[in-house]
Amino acid sequence: MDQNSLIYFDYAATTPVRREAAAALLDALAHFGNPSSRYGFGREAARRVKEDREAVATAFGCSPDELFFTSCGTEGDNWAIRRGAELNRRRGKHIVTTAIEHAAVLETCRDLERQGYEVTCLKPGRSGRVTAEQLAAALRPDTALVSMMLVNNETGAVLPVADCVRAVKAFDPAILFHCDAVQGFLKTPEPLARLGADLVAVSGHKIGAPKGVGALYIKKGVRLPPLLTGGGQEEGLRSGTEATAQIAAFAAAVRAVAADETRLERTASIKDYTLSRLKQALPRLEVISQGDAPHICAVTLPGYKSEVVVRVLGDRGVCVSSGSACHKGRPSHVFAAMNLPKSWLDGALRLSFSPDSTKEEADVLVSALRDAAGSLFTTLS
Numbered sequence: 063m064d065q066n067s068l069i070y071f072d073y074a075a076t077t078p079v080r081r082e083a084a085a086a087l088l089d090a091l092a093h094f095g096n097p098s099s100r101y102g103f104g105r106e107a108a109r110r111v112k113e114d115r116e117a118v119a120t121a122f123g124c125s126p127d128e129l130f131f132t133s134c135g136t137e138g139d140n141w142a143i144r145r146g147a148e149l150n151r152r153r154g155k156h157i158v159t160t161a162i163e164h165a166a167v168l169e170t171c172r173d174l175e176r177q178g179y180e181v182t183c184l185k186p187g188r189s190g191r192v193t194a195e196q197l198a199a200a201l202r203p204d205t206a207l208v209s210m211m212l213v214n215n216e217t218g219a220v221l222p223v224a225d226c227v228r229a230v231k232a233f234d235p236a237i238l239f240h241c242d243a244v245q246g247f248l249k250t251p252e253p254l255a256r257l258g259a260d261l262v263a264v265s266g267h268k269i270g271a272p273k274g275v276g277a278l279y280i281k282k283g284v285r286l287p288p289l290l291t292g293g294g295q296e297e298g299l300r301s302g303t304e305a306t307a308q309i310a311a312f313a314a315a316v317r318a319v320a321a322d323e324t325r326l327e328r329t330a331s332i333k334d335y336t337l338s339r340l341k342q343a344l345p346r347l348e349v350i351s352q353g354d355a356p357h358i359c360a361v362t363l364p365g366y367k368s369e370v371v372v373r374v375l376g377d378r379g380v381c382v383s384s385g386s387a388c389h390k391g392r393p394s395h396v397f398a399a400m401n402l403p404k405s406w407l408d409g410a411l412r413l414s415f416s417p418d419s420t421k422e423e424a425d426v427l428v429s430a431l432r433d434a435a436g437s438l439f440t441t442l443s
Contacts, residue, residue, distance in 0.1 A: 069380045069426045071336075073268075074215050074245060074358050074414035079311070080270035086314035087272060090307040097304050098293065111304050114313035121316045122262070122279055123253025130278050130296045131309055132289075135244035136166035138263025138278040139209075141289040141300075142240040143170045146207045146261060147179065148287055150238055154204020155179040160192050160211070160221070161399040167209050167242055168395070190219035190351050190400055198229040207238045212246035212257070216396040216412050217360045218353025220250065227258040238284070244268055244276075248319045249355055251326065260284045266308070271315040275308035325417040330356035333415050336424040337361070343432045350402065350410060358414045360397070363435055364405035371411065374434045380427055383412045 070078075079087075095107035112126070119126040132138045147157065159171055161183040171181045182200045184192045197208065208230050212223050227239050240261040243254050247264040254262050262279040266272065280286050280299070292301030319325065337359060340347050346363060353359035363371065368384035375382055384394070397410050413427075 067379055069423050069430075071413045071415060071419070071423070071427055072381045072383050073416045073419075074412065075383060076267050076273070077270050077416065079272050080315050080318055082318040083271050083311040083315040087307050087311040090310035093306075097306065098295065107304075107306055111306060111309055114309050117313040118277055118316050121248060121253065121320050122277075123255035124279055125282065127297070128255075128279055128282055130280060130299055131304065131312075132263070132276040132278050132300065133274055133305070134267075134276045135164075135242065135263050135265035137289075138265075138276050139164070139166040139240070139242050140170050141278055142261035142263055142286070143167065143207065143209055144174070145287045145289065146238040146240055147174055149285065150206035150236070153206045153236060154202070156182070156202050156205045157207050157209065158182045158184065158197060158200045158205060159209040160184045160186065162186050162190065162192075162214050162217075162219075162396045163209065163211055164215060164242055164244070167211070171209070186219075186399055188400060190214060190217040190396070191221055194222055194225040194229045197226045198233065201230065201233045201237070203234075205234070205237050207240060209240040209242070211242040211244075212254075213243070213249060213355045213358070214396060215245045215358070216394055217351035217400075218355040218358030218414075219351055220246075220354035223257045223259065231258070245355065245358065248316070249326070249329075249357055255279065255281075261286070266312040266315060269315050269319050271312040272308060275305060275312045277312075322417060326356045328417040329415050329419070332419045332421065332424060333357065333359055333413070335421055336413065336415070336427065339424060339428045340431065343428050344435060346435070348406060350397065350400075350406065357416070358412065360410060360412050362402075362406045362411065363409040363431075364403070366409040366435065366438060368408065368410050370438060371409070371431070371434050374438065375427075375430050378430045378433075380430045382427070383414075384410060 095103035097108035097111050115126045119129040175181050184196050186192050223241050230237050230239050239259045241259040243262050244265045260281045265276040288299045290301045295301050348362050350360035372384050397407050
């Protein structure tokens, strides 16, 4: 199917590469010097990486020397959690996270459990959120690290990260706080450095950069051990020749998105329009989460199987998901943690939007979903 004919409402999974990012990528490929080389061509590559780091750091609200390029959000999460736990190992082996984190966090914590760490997973309320009070009650003298996402990738719920950081630091400033902000970078109003977290991971392909690039913010003063040792790139914390083309594309996407001052309002508006139309057209549809973030919401058609609905819509060129793309068809642990009825879990759908999503596209989605619901037999769940 021609991708130009797709009706795409799965921007939380990935986004199209922006033309600015593609142009920067091609230009960087032509300037192929190694930034570590000492001759002019290499120094030019190093200058470009420096400027790109400054652009991404500006969007973060941090200093360029606090920003380190990675290959993806999963790498950033792993680096922060594994090395953060290592850095604070003398404090203890207790980690606090939430039951609604991305697999990059939860699977890393499970791996650390197998190595002798104890992990406390905070359960969300029906809203899909946890509270600072919950977190404060879970802290212990041996707590080494807290990991909490900013925006949930399946419900759009915004977690109170800044409040939670304050609660943790009031308990003990030495506890490290990591935030997975992959769905929050340039999708929430405040720069991420203002959260107060020690470590913040993001990914480029969620904002129009190609896959294969991301960043980890390491707050000044946090002496996080290296992820990779070798030639000393990224201040010795992530050795390996810099991915200059991906970094250039990431920075170009950041500049373009940050310059669009009405992006959040436009995204929220089309999400609200879509939800309103869906509720009118499908009386059986229930809203799981309206989504605090402007670009994600979750709905359900109780009695239907979401994987079947997703496939039927896909055959009509309409792209939605039944949860995180990383689930690969498995039931959503996020929706399960919210204690939804089984019929709601079975029929859950995630819709995610961009500032360029249109009402016409939303109307096609509504029509396709209404037709799918009319043609499919419901289950007995």
